[in-house]
Amino acid sequence: MPTATIEPIARKKAGLPSAEALIDAVRAEIGDAAPDSQIARAALLKALRQGLKDARITAEAELVANRRGTRCAQMLAAAEDELIRAAHLWATRYVYPRENPSGAESLAIAAVGGYGRGTLAPGSDIDLLFILPYKQTPWGESVTEYVLYMLWDLGQKVGHAVRSVDDSIRMARSDMTVRTATLESRFLVGDDNLFTQMRERFETEIVEKTGPEFIAAKMAERDARHDAQGNTRYVVEPNVKDGKGGLRDLNTLYWIGKYFYRVQTYPELIDKGVFSKTEYRTLQRAEDFLWAVRCNLHFLVGRADDRLTFEIQQEMAERMGYHDRAGMLGVERFMKRYFLVAKDVGDLTRIFCTSLEFAHAKKVDAFGRVFGNFRKARRQIRGEPDFVLEHGRITVADDEVFEKDPVNIIKIFWVAGREGVMFHPDALKLLTRSMRLIDARLRADERVNAYFLEILTSPKSVERILRRMNESGVLGKFVPEFGKIVALMQFNMYHHYTVDEHLIRAVGVMADIANGGLKNELPLTHELLPHLSDTRLLYVALFLHDIAKGRPEDHSEAGEAIARKFCPRLGLSAAETDTVAWLVRYHLLMSEISQSRDIQDPDTARNFAQIVQSPQRLALLMILTACDIRAVGPGTWTGWKGSLLRALYYATEPLLSGGHSQVSQRDRIIEAQDALRLGLTDWTPKRLDAYIERHFPNYWLRAEPELQLAHARMIDAAEAKNSSFAGSTSIKAFEGITEVTFYTPDHPRLLSLIAGACTTADASIIGAQIFNTKDGYALDTFRLRRAFTSDEDEKIRASRITDMVKALLEGRKYLPADLGVDSRYNRRLKPFSVPTEIFISNALSDKFTVIEISGLDRTGLLYHLTRALSDLNLTIGSAHIGTYGEKAVDVFYVTDLTGGKITSKVRQKRIHEALEAVFAPARREKASA
Numbered sequence: 040m041p042t043a044t045i046e047p048i049a050r051k052k053a054g055l056p057s058a059e060a061l062i063d064a065v066r067a068e069i070g071d072a073a074p075d076s077q078i079a080r081a082a083l084l085k086a087l088r089q090g091l092k093d094a095r096i097t098a099e100a101e102l103v104a105n106r107r108g109t110r111c112a113q114m115l116a117a118a119e120d121e122l123i124r125a126a127h128l129w130a131t132r133y134v135y136p137r138e139n140p141s142g143a144e145s146l147a148i149a150a151v152g153g154y155g156r157g158t159l160a161p162g163s164d165i166d167l168l169f170i171l172p173y174k175q176t177p178w179g180e181s182v183t184e185y186v187l188y189m190l191w192d193l194g195q196k197v198g199h200a201v202r203s204v205d206d207s208i209r210m211a212r213s214d215m216t217v218r219t220a221t222l223e224s225r226f227l228v229g230d231d232n233l234f235t236q237m238r239e240r241f242e243t244e245i246v247e248k249t250g251p252e253f254i255a256a257k258m259a260e261r262d263a264r265h266d267a268q269g270n271t272r273y274v275v276e277p278n279v280k281d282g283k284g285g286l287r288d289l290n291t292l293y294w295i296g297k298y299f300y301r302v303q304t305y306p307e308l309i310d311k312g313v314f315s316k317t318e319y320r321t322l323q324r325a326e327d328f329l330w331a332v333r334c335n336l337h338f339l340v341g342r343a344d345d346r347l348t349f350e351i352q353q354e355m356a357e358r359m360g361y362h363d364r365a366g367m368l369g370v371e372r373f374m375k376r377y378f379l380v381a382k383d384v385g386d387l388t389r390i391f392c393t394s395l396e397f398a399h400a401k402k403v404d405a406f407g408r409v410f411g412n413f414r415k416a417r418r419q420i421r422g423e424p425d426f427v428l429e430h431g432r433i434t435v436a437d438d439e440v441f442e443k444d445p446v447n448i449i450k451i452f453w454v455a456g457r458e459g460v461m462f463h464p465d466a467l468k469l470l471t472r473s474m475r476l477i478d479a480r481l482r483a484d485e486r487v488n489a490y491f492l493e494i495l496t497s498p499k500s501v502e503r504i505l506r507r508m509n510e511s512g513v514l515g516k517f518v519p520e521f522g523k524i525v526a527l528m529q530f531n532m533y534h535h536y537t538v539d540e541h542l543i544r545a546v547g548v549m550a551d552i553a554n555g556g557l558k559n560e561l562p563l564t565h566e567l568l569p570h571l572s573d574t575r576l577l578y579v580a581l582f583l584h585d586i587a588k589g590r591p592e593d594h595s596e597a598g599e600a601i602a603r604k605f606c607p608r609l610g611l612s613a614a615e616t617d618t619v620a621w622l623v624r625y626h627l628l629m630s631e632i633s634q635s636r637d638i639q640d641p642d643t644a645r646n647f648a649q650i651v652q653s654p655q656r657l658a659l660l661m662i663l664t665a666c667d668i669r670a671v672g673p674g675t676w677t678g679w680k681g682s683l684l685r686a687l688y689y690a691t692e693p694l695l696s697g698g699h700s701q702v703s704q705r706d707r708i709i710e711a712q713d714a715l716r717l718g719l720t721d722w723t724p725k726r727l728d729a730y731i732e733r734h735f736p737n738y739w740l741r742a743e744p745e746l747q748l749a750h751a752r753m754i755d756a757a758e759a760k761n762s763s764f765a766g767s768t769s770i771k772a773f774e775g776i777t778e779v780t781f782y783t784p785d786h787p788r789l790l791s792l793i794a795g796a797c798t799t800a801d802a803s804i805i806g807a808q809i810f811n812t813k814d815g816y817a818l819d820t821f822r823l824r825r826a827f828t829s830d831e832d833e834k835i836r837a838s839r840i841t842d843m844v845k846a847l848l849e850g851r852k853y854l855p856a857d858l859g860v861d862s863r864y865n866r867r868l869k870p871f872s873v874p875t876e877i878f879i880s881n882a883l884s885d886k887f888t889v890i891e892i893s894g895l896d897r898t899g900l901l902y903h904l905t906r907a908l909s910d911l912n913l914t915i916g917s918a919h920i921g922t923y924g925e926k927a928v929d930v931f932y933v934t935d936l937t938g939g940k941i942t943s944k945v946r947q948k949r950i951h952e953a954l955e956a957v958f959a960p961a962r963r964e965k966a967s968a
Contacts, residue, residue: 044225045120045157049113054097055090058124058228065129074133083129084192087122091193094118095161099338106359108331109323112158115334116150119159122193123148123167123186124228130185135178144178146171147229147237148186152198155223156293160333162343165190168224169201170233196343204237211245215256218245222297250299254395261291272381273540274672275374275528279333280345284381286329289322292391299395313391315468325383332377335359347377349870366591371528378526378537382510390464426454434463441473445481446490448473449517452508453490456500462507470511477516485610491517492609495546495582496575498554502547505582509539520586520601527589534924535672538588545581545670552666560676561665563685567658576615577659579606580622581666599624621656622663629664633683634921635891635930639741641704642884644690654695661688678774679805679822704740711739711747718748730754733812737886741917742808746778750818754782764848766841770830776805777823779837781844785817790915791906793821795854796843798899800836802826807918859899868895871925875958877951881940887916887932888941890950894958896927903957904929911950912936 056064065083072078094115102111127148131137137144152166153159169183183201190197200220202210211218221241226234246253265283272284280286296302300311305322308314314322335358337343339351347355356362356373363369417429425440425447426433433455440447448470455462481487494504508514515522524538534541551557553574558565568574583605587597602623606616628650636643651657664684669676712731719727730751742750749769757765769778781793790809797804806822827833846852859865875894883889892904901920908915908931916932934940941947 045113045117049110050117053094053114053117055094055118055121058121058128061086061125062128088193102334106331108334109327111334112330115159116157126186126189127228130182135181143172143176145230146179146182147233148227149224149234150227151220151224155225161337164196164198166198170237171203173203207237208240208244253298254295257291257294273378273537274535276348278346284384288384288388289326321383322387325380328380353870374528375526423454429463432463433460434466445476446487449487449490452504453494456494456497456504467511474516488609496578498550501550505543524588538585541670542585545666546578548666548669549577549581564662564665576619580619580663584623584626595624629660633687635919635928637917637932638686638690640884648691648694679776682774708736708739714744715747733814738810764845768834768837770833775825777825777833777837778820779840780820782818785811785815788909789817791902791909792847793844794902794905795858796840798859798902800840804901804920806920809915809917858902862898865897868925873926875955877954879947890931892954893928896922896925900927907953907957911953
């Protein structure tokens with residue numbers, strides 16, 4: 040079995056002298072010094088170090104100039120070959136020469152792993168296999184140690200194994216990792232007969248008998264790796280090596296191709312009928328691009344790092360020649376190219392695995408699962424003469440199906456969804472060749488649009504079919520607006536996926552709900568769903584809600600225009616179109632209001648209700664918002680966000696349905712006080728009356744009943760101990776938050792001290808309710824994002840925060856003025872730029888001035904904002920803290936010290952300037968960087 044080779048041009052361009060030339064140069068330099076002396080060893084090490092340095096400089100220059108990633112990786116491997124050969128040559132010729140070698144005194148060195156494939160990234164490990172005839176000898180051990188120590192002294196990371204031929208075969212039989220390494224082995228230097236012997240035995244004793252087993256193991260490894268990386272190729276900080284659609288997926292094709300088809304290079308797969316010439320060229324381009332990304336990444340960061348993080352993406356885009364153009368940032372253009380390449384790798388993997396399945400259907404399926412009887416090779420689909428099932432996969436009855444009737448291009452997806460079957464690679468290939476048939480006439484065809492609407496609104500199959508339509512290129516061609524956002528990445532920390540992936544996932548969440556899933560996570564959506572007149576509108580709105588991303592105009596407004604044009608195409612009525620367009624236009628509204636407004640303030644629900652206008656639209660928007668947030672990425676949806684949405688829904692619904700919305704504030708206060716009396720039956724009426732009298736009316740209107748009860752018990756316990764300070768903790772498992780409440784004499788800097796204490800504990804504040812009592816006490820409840828799975832750990836963290844606040848109030852501890860400046864989180868935010876916006880309004884609440892602040896987030900930001908508000912002599916009634924990736928949106932309901940609104944324009948200007956100054960240090964730091 041021949042092994043991989045390095046292209047001659049890569050060896051030539053590597054620029055490193057041959058091993059023999061290196062040895063001759065060292066001999067000339069050491070003069071009369073003994074070849075086995077320390078002087079000679081130092082001279083050899085110096086020559087190898089300089090050679091390695093020159094090789095890397097040459098490879099990087101070639102990469103920057105020509106952007107040929109595969110060539111760069113092969114140049115580095117070729118240079119490494121000569122270094123290892125030179126070290127071995129010096130060891131065997133001068134340091135440990137053999138006078139009369141025995142049969143045992145022989146050794147072969149082989150490259151394995153990625154190095155065995157003839158490619159190396161600048162930070163890659165050097166994986167070597169030292170092959171012995173049958174046992175280790177003093178000579179073989181000495182040569183092995185000499186070569187290894189030389190490489191280690193060069194600062195290289197070397198992974199190595201020393202095995203006899205028998206050991207290699209025995210371990211390859213039982214260990215899949217060793218088997219893969221042996222499969223990739225490439226002879227470097229030494230006794231080539233040993234290497235040939237090992238390879239021939241490996242071929243006859245292992246490879247010939249274990250094909251299905253090897254494939255199953257490699258596919259299982261691939262699936263586990265994908266799961267660990269999030270099981271999608273569209274994460275916005277992808278791993279170029281191990282991520283889905285990355286280099287490791289191409290490696291898997293290489294391993295299986297060598298093992299099952301007995302090929303050594305990708306071009307041979309064309310002869311085997313696995314890939315067409317076009318597909319092979321796509322593979323070449325994908326491999327070259329991914330190697331260019333990986334090599335550039337290693338050169339840029341100076342170490343082995345395969346994750347394209349936000350901090351490095353902009354510099355990577357510049358190195359690879361992507362600049363701002365056509366309304367897109369250079370970094371977004373670069374990442375779009377990356378995701379399109381990752382998609383190509385996925386397509387090639389699917390074609391390869393399906394071809395493997397059909398070639399050996401009775402042994403292994405497309406996922407590497409071994410099983411017995413396969414389904415009947417080919418059968419008709421009832422009522423569908425143009426399509427058949429072949430080995431259980433849908434394909435065309437003949438190659439003219441799409442030419443004869445282009446409607447079939449969409450219909451085949453509809454049939455696949457209805458039948459619950461996967462696609463035959465021949466059908467996908469024919470779809471690709473037939474893409475020109477998708478024109479304006481086909482897009483306007485009523486039958487085609489009816490099929491697509493049914494695809495879009497079929498919960499059992501919609502996510503799978505939409506994803507297949509997208510990966511085949513059909514979806515972007517059939518819906519051109521969707522085509523513009525395929526592989527589009529938004530350069531921010533909030534969104535985890537590309538826009539097209541997010542839209543498909545959002546539709547998938549809706550389908551999951553319709554299929555009975557997520558009942559515990561989204562209880563209200565399941566309650567509302569049966570009462571909707573037409574759930575189809577939700578699927579359409581979710582498919583369209585972000586379709587206008589990447590445009591200079593507001594994507595919600597532009598999306599509304601697209602919806603008004605697209606919905607009639609699908610056959611929706613004018614009223615249905617209006618509803619979908621409205622949902623797209625306002626798809627962010629409910630999320631924004633619930634997270635950044637005081638829901639207990641009656642004006643919040645009233646203002647929201649004026650926009651929504653009907654209970655049906657409220658229900659639709661509630662479900663759409665939940666689906667949208669859940670599809671943003673892992674961890675984005677929390678029970679706390681769900682509780683805020685439900686609270687806003689319940690506050691708004693009566694205003695739209697004619698329920699008990701006319702209840703006066705006085706009645707609501709009495710209702711809250713009566714609920715407290717029922718919860719404190721162990722208190723005397725006189726004691727209850729005295730406690731109730733301590734609170735202002737707004738407390739009864741805005742604090743939740745269960746919180747009011749907890750406050751009463753905490754205050755009662757503190758007074759029983761004659762303590763003027765108390766803190767309590769409540770773990771809200773469903774909401775994913777921890778509530779920390781403080782009861783203490785009011786203090787002008789209390790909120791900033793609490794925020795500072797939370798910062799020192801690395802606690803993320805997501806909301807705060809602030810109250811004062813008539814006798815001068817503050818009663819503040821902070822909601823913290825949960826950090827630990829254990830309730831006990833959460834309580835310990837909350838206790839640290841409570842103790843810190845008490846120490847700060849008593850003057851035993853102090854907060855530094857530059858709190859949070861050196862945070863690791865702040866360093867991660869450096870690539871981003873967010874404009875600072877400060878909005879001051881007296882129209883959003885009857886009693887409060889609302890200050891909305893947005894800008895670049897940073898550790899300690901809330902502490903500095905609340906401190907600035909305190910310095911401005913403002914009283915904070917409630918705080919609503921939101922973080923959307925790198926963007927912070929903090930909203931404060933404030934009054935002046937007399938309880939009035941801030942109406943003076945002069946004072947509003949002073950507030951604006953003071954808050955803007957909080958963001959100034961971060962802007963100065965970014966400008967200097």
